[in-house]
Amino acid sequence: MADDVFQRVDELEEATIQRIIDRLEYRGTDPVFAAMRDAYLDAIDLAAADRVIEIGCGTGVVARAIARRPEFTGELHATDLTKAFVEAAARFAEAEGLGDRINFAVGDANRIDPIDGGYDIVIGHTLISHVADPDGLVAAASAALRSGGRLVLFDGDYASLIVGIGADAELDARVMSAAMQAACANPRVLRAMPRMLRDHGLELELVQDHVYSEVGTGEFFVGLAEYSAPIVSGVGAVPRDDVDRWLAGLRQANADGVYFGACNYYASIATRPQ
Numbered sequence: 001m002a003d004d005v006f007q008r009v010d011e012l013e014e015a016t017i018q019r020i021i022d023r024l025e026y027r028g029t030d031p032v033f034a035a036m037r038d039a040y041l042d043a044i045d046l047a048a049a050d051r052v053i054e055i056g057c058g059t060g061v062v063a064r065a066i067a068r069r070p071e072f073t074g075e076l077h078a079t080d081l082t083k084a085f086v087e088a089a090a091r092f093a094e095a096e097g098l099g100d101r102i103n104f105a106v107g108d109a110n111r112i113d114p115i116d117g118g119y120d121i122v123i124g125h126t127l128i129s130h131v132a133d134p135d136g137l138v139a140a141a142s143a144a145l146r147s148g149g150r151l152v153l154f155d156g157d158y159a160s161l162i163v164g165i166g167a168d169a170e171l172d173a174r175v176m177s178a179a180m181q182a183a184c185a186n187p188r189v190l191r192a193m194p195r196m197l198r199d200h201g202l203e204l205e206l207v208q209d210h211v212y213s214e215v216g217t218g219e220f221f222v223g224l225a226e227y228s229a230p231i232v233s234g235v236g237a238v239p240r241d242d243v244d245r246w247l248a249g250l251r252q253a254n255a256d257g258v259y260f261g262a263c264n265y266y267a268s269i270a271t272r273p274q
């Protein structure tokens, strides 16, 4: 089992936590990443939702996007395992004038507190790839929904992630493998999604699939590499020097217009039958 850094963020140094906060917030402003989020938010009838919870909310990027939507007037809860993220999320929401629209709390996605009537919508955004027990998460989310309620799980199929230029394929593969070990407990979990949803009594209603690719030059995956490098260094068979060499090659490839980064992303929307 991978030692996923997202399962123990509160134990990290303050500077590392801040770097992760910055990355999560950056992703919220990236037009392609934001469009993938907005595509599933458009598909789940937020206007009719009275009670919504985002589990594993991080710094609250998705919760704030929901709270900003004029059609959404319901109650919005957002929880995360990491205390430092929940505190940052509350600050960001306050700064945007959304402080009284979102109830943030520290909480484990695998133990969702029940709410009277059940939730209309449960959302997990780039969460299930990181949790210790993905099946338990789907079971908990299913139990928290009202009949007819919806579960939305959006994530990367990180086994499809490519950040490299192929100049040293062996080094690319070693760094990718260390990155999965350090920061992605379940890189193939989306491939089990139809089975998990069925096993926990949910009906798969819609899948939105996306390829996010940067060919030639880019910012998103180079940024991912820059931010992950200190987390990956020293993991498995990848000493710091190798990570530095890999990163230098990537920066140069980007500067020369010959870089390549890509990953498949999926939003799975499932319903709890009436």
Ligand SMILES: C[S@@+](CC[C@H](N)C(=O)[O-])C[C@H]1O[C@@H](n2cnc3c(N)ncnc32)[C@H](O)[C@@H]1O
Residues within 6 Å of the ligand: 006, 007, 009, 024, 055, 056, 057, 058, 059, 060, 061, 062, 079, 080, 081, 082, 085, 107, 108, 109, 110, 124, 125, 126, 127, 130, 131, 132
């Ligand atoms: C990649 S971050 C995504 C954060 C946020 N959803 C976003 O997309 O900006 C993964 C999040 O999962 C949280 N996490 C990991 N295990 C969790 C669990 N069992 N319950 C709740 N949150 C968890 C981490 O604290 C972190 O905020």
